[in-house]
Amino acid sequence: MPMDRDAFIITPAEMSAIDRDAALSGIDSFRLMTSAGMAVAAAALRFYPEALRFVILCGPGNNGGDGYVAAATLCRSGVPTGVYALGDPARLKGDAARAHAEWGRTAESLAQYRPKPGDVVIDALFGAGLSRPVPDEAAVVIRAIKHEDLPVIAVDLPSGVDGRSGQVLGESFHASHTVTFMARKPGHLLMPGRTLCGRLEIFDIGIPERILRIRTAGLCENGPHLWAGHARALDPSAHKFKRGHLAVFSGGPLATGAARLSAMAGLKAGAGLVTLASASAALNVNAAHLTAVMLKEVEDAGALALWLADKRVSAFVLGPGFGDMETARRYALMLSDRALVLDADGITAFKGDPASLFDAYAGGETRLVMTPHDGEFARLFPDIEADPSLSKVDRAIAAARRSHAVIVYKGADTVIASPDGRAAINTNAPPWLATAGSGDTLAGIIGAHLAQGMPAFEAAAAGVWRHGRAGAKAGEGLTAEDLAAAIEPLPAFS
Numbered sequence: 001m002p003m004d005r006d007a008f009i010i011t012p013a014e015m016s017a018i019d020r021d022a023a024l025s026g027i028d029s030f031r032l033m034t035s036a037g038m039a040v041a042a043a044a045l046r047f048y049p050e051a052l053r054f055v056i057l058c059g060p061g062n063n064g065g066d067g068y069v070a071a072a073t074l075c076r077s078g079v080p081t082g083v084y085a086l087g088d089p090a091r092l093k094g095d096a097a098r099a100h101a102e103w104g105r106t107a108e109s110l111a112q113y114r115p116k117p118g119d120v121v122i123d124a125l126f127g128a129g130l131s132r133p134v135p136d137e138a139a140v141v142i143r144a145i146k147h148e149d150l151p152v153i154a155v156d157l158p159s160g161v162d163g164r165s166g167q168v169l170g171e172s173f174h175a176s177h178t179v180t181f182m183a184r185k186p187g188h189l190l191m192p193g194r195t196l197c198g199r200l201e202i203f204d205i206g207i208p209e210r211i212l213r214i215r216t217a218g219l220c221e222n223g224p225h226l227w228a229g230h231a232r233a234l235d236p237s238a239h240k241f242k243r244g245h246l247a248v249f250s251g252g253p254l255a256t257g258a259a260r261l262s263a264m265a266g267l268k269a270g271a272g273l274v275t276l277a278s279a280s281a282a283l284n285v286n287a288a289h290l291t292a293v294m295l296k297e298v299e300d301a302g303a304l305a306l307w308l309a310d311k312r313v314s315a316f317v318l319g320p321g322f323g324d325m326e327t328a329r330r331y332a333l334m335l336s337d338r339a340l341v342l343d344a345d346g347i348t349a350f351k352g353d354p355a356s357l358f359d360a361y362a363g364g365e366t367r368l369v370m371t372p373h374d375g376e377f378a379r380l381f382p383d384i385e386a387d388p389s390l391s392k393v394d395r396a397i398a399a400a401r402r403s404h405a406v407i408v409y410k411g412a413d414t415v416i417a418s419p420d421g422r423a424a425i426n427t428n429a430p431p432w433l434a435t436a437g438s439g440d441t442l443a444g445i446i447g448a449h450l451a452q453g454m455p456a457f458e459a460a461a462a463g464v465w466r467h468g469r470a471g472a473k474a475g476e477g478l479t480a481e482d483l484a485a486a487i488e489p490l491p492a493f494s
């Protein structure tokens, strides 16, 4: 399935390169700015027809330029406006200077602005070019506007949100609406940026798609366009062995539930067969709870080695509730010629010696998927986690490259990254998905996809998406059992 234009995610650096390419191909950059500013003005009139006054705050770069175009357009439409500038407008350059000149009035200084009820603020202070914490003068005004609870329409990004990482640099607006151009930036989707954008609109300012596509790297929003082509292998009408055999390792007798949640999710997600591998001490408690999921005694590494002679067991989930770190390490290394989802304790087990795991899965097709949340990620990749210059997308890609694994870096803004540099940001998870057993369910869904022969990146991305859908369907207050029951067929078959 070709990538849907709306699924593009373009970093601010890529956007600058796209702007340069557009200029080189003869596209007038001032026309782009004019389209951008007019789109903002139109959105402002549409969202807030009752506004007593539009207050446009203009910064020192092209984001400010968009603001002057918006101000001129709103003036022409006859609504009251006030324009306040950060820095001396005489120092504006290029298109922004021209936009200011064409507006043709005198802006007041930003420090003069006193928020008033009835004002609707158009934030054109900083956009893609924000490179450091917002200056104090801007921070004071942002806080005053928040205090007055005025609606804010952000141009491109809420000022203070880093478009590359979604992090707040100093202080940020919490916009009610954001109008961005051509495509979303990572900061619109990564946290906390996503929550600060309000309702997001993407406006086409006229850069041809062929120019966009050349510069877009492998980052997009997670969705069926990424993996539906690989979902055909998951035809539910196929024979059960063809639909793959997934094995999930159980924890000890007092911690068996997590693995059973994974196993049930794997079955619901379409694996033909699912076996729970349990040490003898936990066999009875598992037997008492299982019906469709099969049970096999795997007491130790020797028993696992014998079982691995059966090549039909095509994928494994190791970690949920597993508990025994030494055995987890041993099993994970033994499984290195199979597809493995390593979750929870399976990840923590390699704290201190991650290289042994990474080496075991190096070479050949990517077959390891790791599903860390923040804490687990820091255990395996402490230096990557501690590097403040990296966005969550950068961190996930760096970890994937180092570990030769697909990384599912969990959170409200789960990022799926492949060792080859592709990455996707997931957006369909409702907040209530963060519940006990949710991660176990996700591991089982991904395991089912791997068992059926989906490539690791697609298996993981599809798993995260189906998990989010199931969460939305099960609704607020869901339990992990509800979640497994709510897993829907893959879109290729719906």
Ligand SMILES: NC(=O)C1=CN([C@@H]2O[C@H](COP(=O)(O)OP(=O)(O)OC[C@H]3O[C@@H](n4cnc5c(N)ncnc54)[C@H](OP(=O)(O)O)[C@@H]3O)[C@@H](O)[C@H]2O)[C@H](O)CC1
Residues within 6 Å of the ligand: 015, 019, 032, 033, 036, 059, 060, 061, 062, 063, 064, 065, 066, 125, 126, 127, 128, 129, 130, 131, 132, 133, 134, 135, 155, 156, 157, 181, 182
């Ligand atoms: N293709 C498009 O999407 C188009 C988008 N447009 C708009 O252009 C901006 C990006 O414009 P740019 O000039 O690159 O960046 P900004 O306006 O966001 O900010 C750059 C200026 O701000 C200064 N700066 C940056 N951070 C700070 C800070 N913390 N404190 C003070 N000053 C700061 C920066 O100065 P430097 O010293 O860092 O050089 C710049 O002066 C995009 O967001 C859209 O709104 C185009 O209109 C059309 C094409």
Ligand SMILES: [K+]
Residues within 6 Å of the ligand: 063, 123, 124, 125, 126, 127, 154, 155, 156, 157, 158, 159
């Ligand atoms: K802005």
